[in-house]
């Protein structure tokens with residue numbers, strides 16, 4: 001499979017917001033003014049630069065750095081070299097995309113259409129670009145991990161997570177997209193051609209590795225899954241000591257399937273009783289686990305007496321199997337109780353993947369492509385009539401951005417020169 005990221009040269013591009021093109025061209029003429037502007041911008045961001053490991057400059061640039069002007073594709077741009085470690089930073093103005101002829105305003109429209117679920121081909125038609133150019137743009141944006149971009153927005157690493165795999169297809173093969181969500185943001189969107197515990201551990205491990213690089217003491221306290229074995233096992237392997245809960249809404253939807261042969265109105269009424277039961281237990285302020293244990297027993301008994309002993313027995317077995325995961329949800333009030341927000345993220349991906357034939361071939365850059373889709377999910381503001389209209393997921397979760405423009409934020413946050 002060709003979905004592993006290829007090794008590449010260290011990218012030390014820094015995208016700088018010059019507000020308008022005229023300002024940029026005016027500044028180009030005077031080194032002092034240009035450098036002052038760039039330094040002021042870096043200061044306002046509060047980001048450090050990726051100098052070489054040995055550098056004594058501590059992540060900043062000084063007025064003594066070395067500056068050169070070069071021509072790139074007809075445009076003059078500046079390169080700044082750290083005199084201590086010799087790392088060279090390319091200052092890219094906001095109206096240029098790295099290595100791409102496509103202008104950011106064209107890219108913006110194409111990315112919004114992509115995010116909305118329009119196929120690459122149709123996005124390309126309405127923006128008058130080639131589908132391959134759009135695919136490559138996405139893959140370039142996806143070189144930067146979701147964890148890095150989210151922490152650059154000031155979001156803390158998530159202590160309670162939702163984890164589940166979205167099912168998709170690559171041509172005729174089944175593939176899986178291991179996903180981690182916390183609140184309104186996607187923290188990981190991986191790709192796996194197997195549903196084994198080992199494969200999921202490898203994918204979720206990518207998230208953990210980047211998180212530990214940022215915060216060596218990072219620990220997940222709780223993870224909610226739908227109870228699928230490979231998911232649970234991979235969580236247990238990667239986050240030993242974390243509470244592992246099972247989604248309560250998933251349990252609710254599963255109950256009718258345990259009552260095969262029972263008439264629909266009866267199943268519906270039992271589902272609603274189960275709903276009330278779970279809801280009442282969650283509302284309690286103490287002894288929630290004890291209360292759930294008692295009520296599950298009574299509920300199974302009542303099913304045995306009202307619809308039949310075999311049904312009662314089947315439901316009792318199912319409870320036995322899953323109750324530890326439900327207890328976990330009730331034992332810690334900070335645990336998420338349902339994976340609704342993860343389902344929403346998966347549904348949003350579904351529309352895009354269905355519409356994108358470019359994604360569905362084994363030689364594609366799936367990892368980068370999916371990461372880019374996750375960036376769009378996190379950064380593009382919700383539409384006008386939505387609950388959090390005008391805000392994006394990162395903002396709803398309390399993150400802050402360098403600018404008020406999502407496209408510019410995407411350019412800046414995925415710049416390779418910041419750390």
Ligand SMILES: [Zn+2]
Pocket residue numbers: 051052055056057082083084085086087
């Ligand atoms: Zn340096």
